[in-house]
Amino acid sequence: MTRYRKLLSFSIGLLTATTLATASLAADAPVKGGTLVYLEQQAHTNLYPPAGGFYPNGGILNQITDKLTYQNPKTLEIEPWLAESWTVNDNATEYTFKLRPGVTFSDGTPVDAAAVAKNFDTYGLGNKELKQPVSEVVNNYDHSEVIDPLTVKFTFKKPSPGFLQGTSVIGSGIVSLSTLALPFEQLGDATKIIGSGPFVVNAETLGKSLDLKVREDYNWGPAKLEHQGRAYLDEINYIITAEDSVRIGALLAGQADFIRQIQAYDEGQVEAQSFTIYAPGTRGVNNSIVFRPDNPLVADLKVRKALSLAVNRDEILSTIFSKNYPKATSIIASTAIGYVAQEDKLGYDPEKAEALLDEAGFKLGADGIRAKDGQKLVLTSYESLPQPQSRAVLQLIAQQWSKLGVKLNVLAGDAGSKVVDELDPLKTPVAVAMVGRADPDVIKSQYYPTNRNVLVQKGGVSDKVKTFSDDRLNEILNEIASQPDREKRLKAVADAQAYVLDQAYAVPIFEEPQAYAGAPYVKGVAFEAVGRPAFYSTWLDK
Amino acid sequence: MTRYVIGRIGQALLVLWAAFTLSFILLQAMPGDAVLIKFLNPEFGLSADQVAEIRAAYAVDSSVVVQYGHTLVNFLQGDFGYSLQAGVPVSAQLATNLPPTLKLAGLGFLAATLLAVFIAFLSSMAPFAWLRNAIQSLPSLFISVPVFWLAIMLIQIFSFRFRLVSVINPGPWESLVLPVATLAVPIAAPLAQILIRNIDEIRTRPFVAVARAKGASETRLLWRHVARNAILPTLTIAGVLFGELIAGAVVTETVFGLNGIGGLTEKAVGNQDLSVLQAVVVISAAAFVTINLAVDLAYPLLDPRLRTGQGAAA
Numbered sequence: 001m002t003r004y005r006k007l008l009s010f011s012i013g014l015l016t017a018t019t020l021a022t023a024s025l026a027a028d029a030p031v032k033g034g035t036l037v038y039l040e041q042q043a044h045t046n047l048y049p050p051a052g053g054f055y056p057n058g059g060i061l062n063q064i065t066d067k068l069t070y071q072n073p074k075t076l077e078i079e080p081w082l083a084e085s086w087t088v089n090d091n092a093t094e095y096t097f098k099l100r101p102g103v104t105f106s107d108g109t110p111v112d113a114a115a116v117a118k119n120f121d122t123y124g125l126g127n128k129e130l131k132q133p134v135s136e137v138v139n140n141y142d143h144s145e146v147i148d149p150l151t152v153k154f155t156f157k158k159p160s161p162g163f164l165q166g167t168s169v170i171g172s173g174i175v176s177l178s179t180l181a182l183p184f185e186q187l188g189d190a191t192k193i194i195g196s197g198p199f200v201v202n203a204e205t206l207g208k209s210l211d212l213k214v215r216e217d218y219n220w221g222p223a224k225l226e227h228q229g230r231a232y233l234d235e236i237n238y239i240i241t242a243e244d245s246v247r248i249g250a251l252l253a254g255q256a257d258f259i260r261q262i263q264a265y266d267e268g269q270v271e272a273q274s275f276t277i278y279a280p281g282t283r284g285v286n287n288s289i290v291f292r293p294d295n296p297l298v299a300d301l302k303v304r305k306a307l308s309l310a311v312n313r314d315e316i317l318s319t320i321f322s323k324n325y326p327k328a329t330s331i332i333a334s335t336a337i338g339y340v341a342q343e344d345k346l347g348y349d350p351e352k353a354e355a356l357l358d359e360a361g362f363k364l365g366a367d368g369i370r371a372k373d374g375q376k377l378v379l380t381s382y383e384s385l386p387q388p389q390s391r392a393v394l395q396l397i398a399q400q401w402s403k404l405g406v407k408l409n410v411l412a413g414d415a416g417s418k419v420v421d422e423l424d425p426l427k428t429p430v431a432v433a434m435v436g437r438a439d440p441d442v443i444k445s446q447y448y449p450t451n452r453n454v455l456v457q458k459g460g461v462s463d464k465v466k467t468f469s470d471d472r473l474n475e476i477l478n479e480i481a482s483q484p485d486r487e488k489r490l491k492a493v494a495d496a497q498a499y500v501l502d503q504a505y506a507v508p509i510f511e512e513p514q515a516y517a518g519a520p521y522v523k524g525v526a527f528e529a530v531g532r533p534a535f536y537s538t539w540l541d542k
Numbered sequence: 543m544t545r546y547v548i549g550r551i552g553q554a555l556l557v558l559w560a561a562f563t564l565s566f567i568l569l570q571a572m573p574g575d576a577v578l579i580k581f582l583n584p585e586f587g588l589s590a591d592q593v594a595e596i597r598a599a600y601a602v603d604s605s606v607v608v609q610y611g612h613t614l615v616n617f618l619q620g621d622f623g624y625s626l627q628a629g630v631p632v633s634a635q636l637a638t639n640l641p642p643t644l645k646l647a648g649l650g651f652l653a654a655t656l657l658a659v660f661i662a663f664l665s666s667m668a669p670f671a672w673l674r675n676a677i678q679s680l681p682s683l684f685i686s687v688p689v690f691w692l693a694i695m696l697i698q699i700f701s702f703r704f705r706l707v708s709v710i711n712p713g714p715w716e717s718l719v720l721p722v723a724t725l726a727v728p729i730a731a732p733l734a735q736i737l738i739r740n741i742d743e744i745r746t747r748p749f750v751a752v753a754r755a756k757g758a759s760e761t762r763l764l765w766r767h768v769a770r771n772a773i774l775p776t777l778t779i780a781g782v783l784f785g786e787l788i789a790g791a792v793v794t795e796t797v798f799g800l801n802g803i804g805g806l807t808e809k810a811v812g813n814q815d816l817s818v819l820q821a822v823v824v825i826s827a828a829a830f831v832t833i834n835l836a837v838d839l840a841y842p843l844l845d846p847r848l849r850t851g852q853g854a855a856a
Binding site for chain 2 (some may be wrong): 128206243256451
């Protein structure tokens with residue numbers, strides 16, 4: 001009898017356990033339907049895909065456009081999406097893509113070789129008549145060729161090993177011919193951006209809100225994703241809510257499901273209520289301050305080294321940030337392709353810094369500020385609005401430098417003054433820099449004279465530069481952008497990291513994440529390789 | 543009267559032209575320009591040649607006189623151009639942003655007026671001196687409360703704590719309750735102050751003593767004799783307060799996430815978005831001029847002394 005009872009209770013227990021298991025399995029299966037309310041800090045600007053780097057733009061373009069290829073955010077490998085397969089010639093000057101059949105834009109026109117060719121002709125060469133600028137990620141582009149309705153070939157003037165990854169980024173979203181036929185100044189109207197993505201723009205109130213609707217017939221997500229078919233959500237409702245406390249309050253009060261941009265000091269109150277913080281990395285050039293050696297004050301390597309050694313990263317991170325902001329250990333993120341740790345070049349040593357400044361001839365004056373030949377070591381930098389708490393970071397660095405007898409003025413300034421002054425090394429010997437992209441090309445983008453040119457070398461947009469130019473650096477950068485051999489290219493990436501730090505051109509501070517927060521019932525939020533949200537597989541468990 | 547109105551309209555047009563021209567000159571004098579800000583933005587990562595090409599396409603480097611003439615002609619034809627930053631026609635931006643601002647400003651002003659009249663009457667009817675003092679210090683309190691703080695407090699208390707109104711996706715009227723309250727407080731303050739002072743001053747006039755001697759009740763005295771005379775200077779201030787209303791709207795719109803002219807202007811200033819700013823300046827100037835014209839025309843209706851030519855001259 002006892003044995004029978006035991007057996008019975010065991011069976012009941014087993015039964016309950018199985019039922020529970022099934023129930024929890026059922027809860028984990030994605031549910032279709034529902035509207036995601038997404039609070040965005042800033043209104044989107046122009047939605048021409050190459051302008052997708054701006055986070056509010058990227059957050060929208062990522063849902064309404066597809067890319068030729070998909071960069072797996074975990075492995076950073078390039079996988080098929082609109083392109084089923086591709087071939088690249090040995091010196092990376094010819095790329096041939098075979099397109100997936102049956103894909104259509106939301107206006108019904110096909111995503112065929114002609115449309116894809118037109119997209120990259122525009123992104124690679126620009127369209128002067130319609131004022132559409134070229135894309136940062138397409139370098140050395142020459143022309144396209146439609147081989148058959150589903151095969152397109154791109155030819156480059158010089159080897160462009162970064163192009164394959166370039167087809168996977170937010171700035172390379174494929175849009176319809178009707179969108180590309182519009183002049184640039186009309187592409188800020190989201191309803192005119194026709195893509196082939198899992199969502200379609202349904203309605204927009206300029207500067208206030210944007211409604212996306214699911215595309216029922218969507219059946220061409222990235223081939224290796226587990227989720228195929230239409231997106232789970234029915235709708236996404238973007239609402240511009242500029243004020244930080246209102247976004248967070250609304251999320252916690254249940255008025256919204258997902259928000260972008262949450263400062264480190266607000267993370268605690270969100271996590272305390274078991275909401276989720278998402279802080280995907282941006283896998284590019286770290287949040288750094290850079291020097292402009294054309295300015296005589298920072299022309300001497302010893303001075304730059306000293307300033308670098310006097311920056312206490314640990315203090316910055318523990319005072320201003322949270323665990324979601326990893327300390328920088330190179331000029332690029334530790335999750336970036338080709339990363340090599342450079343910790344030995346990034347120490348904190350105020351005594352050595354003082355000795356170096358003495359050596360360089362900058363002596364402490366009566367007012368506590370170092371000077372050389374009557375020139376005071378007073379530096380200036382603008383805060384960078386898109387970067388998290390840029391002003392607080394600069395002010396803390398100013399404090400750390402003031403202990404050495406170096407003054408750093410931190411300016412806010414209007415956009416116009418900032419743009420003009422940042423081109424003049426005499427006015428801004430120090431600047432804040434950061435860029436996200438999961439390809440080594442990003443280092444060239446950041447430093448090369450004809451690209452972002454953060455060191456303000458001669459040969460860029462600025463006409464204020466007298467002499468500064470670093471041929472060795474530019475040679476390495478060119479090698480990164482045009483070396484077709486993967487191993488050799490990675491070697492150049494390693495060289496660039498070591499060289500920039502040996503020259504103390506940059507002081508990397510932290511690996512910049514994009515911070516989001518979501519309600520506990522929001523499941524399956526994914527992020528592309530540079531931290532922009534993808535809501536294709538998102539569903540609401542409520 | 544007709545001549546007066548025509549003269550005033552002529553003046554108004556002159557003011558509009560001056561506002562347009564001055565704002566154009568000021569915007570030109572600022573360092574940088576919209577094209578530079580938009581395209582030198584690192585998000586684009588364009589080269590020097592590419593930026594030069596774009597600058598040529600937008601003709602930003604052509605002479606100031608040519609640009610001025612071009613813009614003026616377009617404005618006269620009702621073409622406000624495109625917002626370079628947002629990538630949409632300015633007219634579309636105005637169409638989405640003007641109505642909510644008018645609604646917010648109109649209701650905010652109405653609420654402010656009611657609040658001001660309420661405070662002024664309450665203070666003049668308060669039976670004890672200490673109570674009167676307390677009520678009379680309300681306007682100073684109101685004007686010292688930062689709009690930004692007030693807005694956030696209202697949201698935190700009424701929306702997030704008590705969940706009475708929703709800030710995200712509210713209904714059409716629900717969306718106006720808290721912003722109108724926020725806007726009304728700082729606008730009501732100067733109105734109430736002036737109304738209180740005028741009521742106090744007019745109460746000491748001989749005709750009030752006469753009316754009282756004839757046996758008028760305190761309430762009748764206040765409504766029929768004092769209030770009518772006290773309202774005129776308040777009306778003048780009301781016209782001027784319009785500027786304050788727009789300024790308050792910038793903060794209110796930002797905090798409550800409403801769209802409107804305030805937020806549009808703030809963004810356009812940041813990016814030196816010339817066409818947007820010019821349109822906003824001209825429209826604000828037009829609104830200012832119209833309101834002040836309306837105020838001037840309303841004087842004779844309220845004060846019989848101003849109806850005849852002689853009365854106005856005296």
